[in-house]
Amino acid sequence: MPGTDVLIVELYPHLRGMARREHVRSGSPMTLQTTALIHETYLKLQRRSNWQSRAHFLGCAATAMRHVLIDGARARLSAKRQAPEPDGDEGAKGDVALLTLNDVLQELAQLEPDLARLVECRFFAGYDEAETAEILGVSGRTVRRNWTRARAWIHARMMDDGLDAGIVSV
Template sequence: MASEPIRPDAIGSSEDLVRQLYDELHLIARREHRRAGSPVTLQPTALVGEVYLKIQNRADWQSKSHFLGCAATAMRHVLVDAARARLTAKRAGQRESLTGVLATLAEQPHGDEELVRLGDALAELARHDPLLAKMVDCRFFIGLDERETAEVLGVTDRTVRRWWTRARAWIYSEMTASEA
C-alpha cells in the first residue's frame, strides 16, 4: 500500500475517499469482525459506516496513508464504544445498540472487557505519546505492516519496530495494572 498523494481536485470530500477505498476498508472491517468473534461486534459494512460517520467532516487528507491512519483510530473508537455499549447492556440485563447497527449480542467471556481495557490503555498512551498510539492503531486495528505503518507515520521501518516493542510493553503494563 504505497502512499499515493491525493490531488486536491481529485478528492472533494471524505465521502469520495471512502468510495475509492471502500473495498480496502471493508476487507479490514471483515478481518476485525472475525478477530472479535463475528457475532459479538458490528458487521463489516456497519463498521465501515460507523468509521465514515466519525471522519466524514474532515477534508484535509494528504494521502491514502494519512486517510487510513485516521480510519484506524476511528475504527478503534467504534469498536471500543461498541464493547462499552455491550458491557453496559449486559450489566443492565438488556440489549442495546450503537446507532442501531450492532449485531446480536453474544456471550464472550472477557472479550468486551479486554477491548475496553485496551481502549482505555490506548487513550492513556495517546495522552503520553500520540505517535505511539497512532502506530498501535495502524498495526493492530487496521493491520498495516511495518513498512505501511512507517509510511502513514512518516518514520522508518526500524522506528516502527522499536515503537511497536515499546508500545506493547506499555500497554501490557497498563492492562495488567488495571486488572489488580
C-alpha cells in the same frame, strides 16, 4: 486532495480488508459485521474534507474505527448490565479488555503520542508494518521497534491492573 466520498470509494477495498481483519481478530459474534464497521467509520469521517494525503485519511480511518469499536463495546456492556449475565460470558470479557485497552492507550497517548497512533494503526485498524510506516511517515524498522515497545508498555500496564494483556498479541 479528493473529498471523503471519493476516498471512501477509492479505498473501499482497503477499508474492507481492515474491517474484516478486525472482525476476525475479535472473534466475538457481537462485534459489528465488516460492512457495518466500514459504514460506521464512514459516518465518522464524512464530516471532514480537508485530507492532506491518502496516509492522513487512512490514519484518521484507523482512529474512527477504534472509536466505533469502543462505542460498540460500551453499548454491549451497558445492555448486559441490564440483563442477567451467563457465567463465563467471553464476549463481555473481550469487551472489558477492549475498553481497558482503550483507557491504557489514552494514558500512553499522554506519554508518547506516536506510540499510541502506532497501536491504533496496528491493533484497531489492522494495518501491517508497511501500511503503518506509510501512514506514520516512518521506516518499517521504526514501526517494528516501536510496536515492540508499545506492546510491552501496554502489557505491563494491563498486568498492573490484573487484566489479561493477551489482547495486544497482534
